Amino acid sequence: MVQDRAQQLENALREAGVRVTRQRAALLRIIAASEDHPDAAELHRRAEAAGAGVSLATVYRTLTTLQAQGVIEKLEFQDQPARWEAADQHHHDHMIDVETGEVMEFTNDRIERLQAEIAAEMGYDIVHHRLELYVRKSAKG
Template sequence: MEIENRAQAFEDALRRAGVRITRQRAALLRVLAAAEDHPDATQLHQRAMAAGAGVSLATVYRTLSALETQGMIQKLEFEGEPARFEPADGHHHDHMIDVETGEVMEFVNERIERLQAEIAAEMGYEIVRHRLELYVRRRR
């Protein structure tokens, strides 16, 4: 989804939730829609401020909470890191977190997906949803 469409979808979701769309909030939504990484609230606040939004950190947190409640974003809580956020666009992926740099990388691996389904089936279950997080560091 392109940035403007995603920002508009965020805005529409907030309106449905009864949240007023101010100029500052609209700028924050564009910043969030343009994020290609997994920013935390402070990073989003800094980016919005750099874009001239003049938005408060409290507004960032309230906006993120409302978007999460509306199912538009996912809150990612990795060990020892502040919560990060990504669009809930429906495509499944897992995450690798570099323990030294904090970088978060998305990946999809069909072998892992099949193996997880096989393990669940062997135990008499089917997977409803899952999250896989690999904490990694570069080999030396």
């Protein structure tokens, strides 16, 4: 799975006319293996820890190119650096812990149905949507 995703990312860079250097290939493997929502600085840190020798500027350029190619999505949460995730994932929404910055994915059929009902009542069909809930641990539990 990680290998397939890394290959997809590499193909996207090649299609964009970007040369896939050893450093970029290492970065692509790190992006492909990410199961969280890392920002560019975190991807750079992981690349450095893996000995990839990639600059932060290259991380940003690579992410921008991958986004333009439609294989990753940029997530911009309130008061946080942009984060990234694979574009080919199933639909999900996000909860962002305002104290820790942790981003959690969730799906909820009731919310999906309610959104569709509201749109239909107003004469619309939902084409795309993104739901972000900014949360804090409840004192109750």
